[in-house]
Amino acid sequence: MNHFIIAPVVLPAVIGGLIILWMRHDMLLQRVFSTAGSVILLGVSLYLAFYASSGEVFVYRLGNWPAPFGIVLMLDELAAMMLVLGAFLAVVVQLYAIGSGWDRKGWHFHALWQFQMMGVMGAFLTGDAFNLFVFFEVLLIASYGLMIHGGGPLRLRAGVQYVIINLLGSTLFLAALGTLYAVTGTLNMADMAVKVAEMPPEDTSLLRTGAVLLMLVFAIKAALVPLHFWLPSTYANAPGPVAALFAIMSKVGIYSIIRFYTLVFPGDSVVESIVADMLLPAALITLVVGQIGVLGGRHLGRVAALSTIGSIGTLVIAVSMFTPDSISAALYYTIHSTLASAALFLIADMIAARRGGELWLTLRPKIRDSGLIAAMFFAAAIAAAGMPPLSGFLGKLLVLDVTRADPWWIGIWSTILVTSLFAIIGFGRAGSTLFWLPFQLQRIEALAEEEGRPPPRGPIPPKLEPDEHIQDIDDAVSPTMTFIAVGALLAGLVAMTVFARPALQMTDAIAEQLFDPQPYVDSVLIEQEGARK
């Protein structure tokens, strides 16, 4: 048994605890330990990914209790991919948080960051449905703290909404688990898959209820319409690096959908395609709502948040086909959209730091480092809107390709293509207001005066107070580091494009493994001491 499987959960827990107990008053020590912890976490994830790439499924029995009774962690290729993605994002965004000085705006930033990573990593690794609930709670508690980091009335209000909607989600999750336990008598995912497959079709009404309730929970987490209301104000009001880290949190919902509905409730099981039938329309509406929001947004934070919703729509369209090819496309798009939305949030935060903390798309004088930030925004917007040459384009092509067999393909194709146009126009307008029009400011003002109209919006506000709840560029520890962090995310997008073929081979292998759950079930239930057979 490889004890490294539990390391991604234990390591952040230990480091977070150490930071809270011993380093509360020493920012430098916190930064060093927290960054070192995240880097080691990335190393461990890469090692586990290498280990899992053999195609075998590894099971870690906590306390060595036999499987349906004890809690198991499991590592397969999908879990390993998500671990690496999460750890990479954590390292890069943490560099940004340190470089921009956001981590000084309140207490316990680094400790909460580590606990957040513990929850995310645990949710990817666990093989037990109730344990999944517990890890969801761990990552949510940490995210509540991170979301209101720095305080301020707007952020606290958005925080209350975020906490309440997630508490309702947790309540639903428990209801779903109770229903499934009452029907199957187990909470281990592999064991549940066996029980569901053996269930006579006439006794499945309660099981269907459970499957749909669970779907709703994951849809809240993934922000699918109509359960997306919490996302725009949460992401737009959260500190920039926190919103960027949240990009991996909505993917926890997607991950859980893929895991549960390929393993426990596959399309040929007794619940049939009930979930896939619900997912497709929801995903299409999500895509439309998100991209129209990008088109109409007047606040850059909201534009970034709504483009995240749009990318989740595209992603879930691919997921809802539930074929090996479509899951492979969805996984490729998952990596792409995580990096792209994180980059967008960080760039929005860079702009906010240089505009006195405001992100409304109104005319303001030219900001500092305008050219470099404009180039980065351009790259991130191209990726998020799905234009060539970056990976968003390839991802969208893949999604279009896998929906060809669907009877609704005309509707799906036209939705994806038309909403892409919306996103392009929306991002183009945001970019021109932020970066292009400031060069014309004097002419526009002169024109307004000539026509007797009031002049457009005034100058950038002066530097904020040091304890203001918005980050200012003059408080930044190292602006270079923030550029390096965003550059690393964009480099990830470029790498996804250049190495598209190896990436697709990897996601194909993952999808193949997902659609053959027998080795997984065997390794959890049969290959153990005191096994049934």
Next chain:
Amino acid sequence: MEALVAIAIGAMSAAGVYLVLRLRTFPTVIGMTMMSYAINVFLFASGRLAVNKPPILDPYAEAAVYTDPLPQALTLTAIVISFGMTAVVVLLALGAFIESGDDYIDMPDADRREDGDTE
């Protein structure tokens, strides 16, 4: 007994949903508490209702009579988590009330205004 438990769960959920849909934080917190009570009773009942049976196997008993212990463990975990979460949401609501001067859940006008000033 089944009918009684079902009615209790239903009544508490209905009250909880009604209160959560209110626009102020205090009723919402109470509603969340009601919902979590309802869910705890529901989880408890998901292992089948039984009277006078211990949640452990007694090797000396004549026939093996016991009730499923797992839902009790789940309920215990759920109670602890919902206590913690209620504390978080109460403190957060208090913070929002003190910072912004009222306890409405929806966003204030300042969030919609173009310049985003909070004064």
